[in-house]
Amino acid sequence: MHTDSVTQDISATTPGAPPQESPGGAAPDPKRRLAFAVVLIAGFMDLVDTTVVNVTVPSIQRDLHADYAQIEWVIAAYVLSFAALLILSGRLGDIFGRKRVFLIGMAGFTVASLLCGVAVNPEMLIVSRFLQGAAAGLMVTQILAILHVVFPPAERGKAVAVFGAVTGSSAVFGLALGGLLVQWNLFGWQWRPIFLVNVPVGIAALIAGALVIRESRAPRRPKLDLLGMPLALAAVVLLVYPLTEGRRLGWPAWTYGMLAGALVLLAVFLAYERRRFAKVGSALVEFGVFRSRSFSVGMAVWFLFWIAVGGFFFVWTLFLQQGLGWTPMHAGLTAATFAIGVGIGAGNAPDKLVPKFGRNVLVAGGLVNAIGFIAFAVLVAHYGHSLASWQIIPVHIVSGIGFGLIVAPTLDLLLGQVPGEQAGNASGLLNTVQQLGMALGVALTGVVFFAQVGNAGGHATDEATPALKSALSGAGITSQDRLLDDFRTCVRQRADSVDPSKVPASCVESDPKTAAAFGRAVARADSVSYSSGFRTVLLLDAGILVIAAAGFLTLPKHSRPADATAVSTEPTEVTA
Structure with missing residues (x-):
């Protein structure tokens, strides 16, 4: 293996310049589709593991003799470490190479999955989930940046859209996969296959990734921000921990103190980063991405969207299993029909709808998703405990279509608003916003749901x-x-x-x-x-989606990707 420095046009924009077929006018990466398959599998694995545990809780409790607080930590540990690493890993990829950090994350995720699968007590499982989430955080942020580099502008939108659709619906697949594996009880291992299945897949993806993904870094290699990293990590932990654990603990005063502390640390972090950027020209968060009003507003709307979606996914499984008394497999397979709608929406949005209707596709997606939630609430009100899968499937498909219309094109649209040299940073911010939105959605809807249940x-x-x-x-x-x-x-x-x-x-x-x-x-x-609690949450989330749909109207009518008009003189190191 040898290292060359080649020129790539992935950065500064020149309005009106013609689209480049590939970075720097070079031939497109011949292995880009194989690389895409590898990162798609990796992203799917990472995000499936955010929900796969939810339907296996009873099996884990029985086998490991875990109390509910420990089970909550099994779920929260992954989310907490995953969210905490997202911003940091985006910068690490820019500095040390996205392929390198991606492969380190993949190796760590595979090892952590093995440790989860062989855990002999709750404490070992919790620690392993922390490691698994941290490794996933290292991987996920690199994926969009890798796609941004290996695909020419003409192909990039579709690749990012497919990635967004697959990973966006991975939470649903996690529910279905967890339910099936527990029901099948492979080799008498009960819940353990939900983690062990990652091991052979991870090894194969690790080998393939080493062979087909090419290395890339930021053109201007930033310096490692040794103070900014712990500040960002502490702020995210102070924010995500009380949101994840607050309801179980009864929201004691110190949880509100942590939230307030998170805001203070965030302000300190931003002030420090601005000062550092002005002094050395490099920061953990490149403020250049916020020069684009479209990116800044779009990120806020993206956050709002995931508040609604995260809250829905949380109470959805509670309603199906605790409210209707369904088995994990029954609940998981019914939930999986949501993915059919996602496929329909995502399959048509990037190539057929967005080029013609632009941002209106995102607006329609938010409204269609909201209509699906409202229809679901009507069904729950009418049928209550006698609600059947065949009645739920149509509204799942409608909601999924709206979801697919949003997640498929939004990532590409937002990343297209920033120069390619900031792709890693922007990717980390978008992934962090997504995870924080989901965490806030779970906390918000959890309070509303259980209050209404009471x-x-x-x-x-x-x-x-x-x-x-x-x-x-x-x-x-x-x-x-x-x-x-x-x-x-x-x-x-x-x-x-x-x-x-x-x-x-x-x-x-x-x-x-x-x-x-x-x-x-x-x-x-x-x-x-x-049923009463779920109806309330569905209507709340529908309202949030309507607000998000209105927010999408503030985005450019049509995307003008920064890379499609890029002319750069900055070299990017590429390892062949």
């Missing part, structure tokens, strides 16, 4: 009580006052519990004659209260 407890009890009385009478039990009091207490305590797997003492009946009827009544009450 508020609906009285109505849920009233709905389920007649059937319980009838069942008790049929079993020959005439003295029902104590049982009915226990039932009301049970419903209230379940609504107030932060651990849905924990069964309050008031919900346990030792008499076999009453236990079955009691269980059915509790399930009916759960479906009523969870």
Whole structure:
């Protein structure tokens, strides 16, 4: 392997210059499609693991004897370390090479997945998930920057759109994959295959990536920001941790203190970065990306969009499994139909719709997604606990179409607003904004959802009580006052519990004659209260999507990618 310095036109813009077929006028990378396949698989693996654990919680709890707090950390550890590394990894790729950092991340992700799969206790699994999330953070940010470099402008939009669609729907695939693997119980390993499946795929992708991805760095190699990195890391941790854990902990005062501290640290970080940039011409966050109003506004709208989507994904699984009582496989396979709509929207947006209608495609995507959520809320209100998969699938497809119309072209549109030399930095910012939006969405909708579940407890009890009385009478039990009091207490305590797997003492009946009827009544009450909470969240998220759709109207009517009009004299090192 040898290193040459070649010239690439991936930076400064000259309005009106003709599009270049490839950087620097050189022939397109002949291995670009193989490289695309590798990074697509990597991105899919990374983002699937943000949700794959959600449907396997009961299996992990039973096998590792984990309490609910530990399970929450298994989920939160990945999100926390993943989000924390995103901005840092974008700069590391610019400095040390995107291919190198990508392969290091892939190797770390593969090893961490193996450690997760062989974990012997909850503590080992939590630490392994921290490592897995950090490695994923190293990888994901490099992907868009790699695509920005290896594809000529004429092909780049479609490549980024496909990547956005696949990774955007990966959360749904994670639910389906987790449900299937737990249901199949391969080799009697229960939940472990959800992590072990990453090992052979990761090894293959690591070898292929080393062979087909070419190296690239920022044209002006920035200096390592030794103070900015810990400041950014601390700010993200202070922000994401309370958003992830606040509900379970009851939102104590110190969680609000952490959020306030995050804002203070963020202000300090930005002030330091501006000063550093003015002094040495290099910073962890290149403020040049914010010179583009379109990029800045688009990033804010992107953040808003993921607040709605992140909140939906969170309560969606709770409703299907806890509210309707579906198995992980049933819930996962039903959820996977969302991806059909994503494929329809993403398959038509970049090449057919966006060139003709521009930003209006994004506006339509937000509105269609919102309509799907509203239709879902109507179905839940009408059918309640009797809701079936075949009734949900059409609204899943509609929502997925709207989702696909947004995620496919938006990344390319926003990255097209900045010079190619800032692709790594812009990619890191967009990925960070996406993860922070999802974390805030989970926190916001979690508060709204569980508050509404608690508020609906009285109505849920009233709905389920007649059937319980009838069942008790049929079993020959005439003295029902104590049982009915226990039932009301049970419903209230379940609504107030932060651990849905924990069964309050008031919900346990030792008499076999009453236990079955009691269980059915509790399930009916759960479906009523969870349906109420889910409807509220669907309408809230629909409103956020409408606001996001309006925000898309502020973007340029048609994308004018910076790279499509680029003429640069800056060399970029490329390792052959």
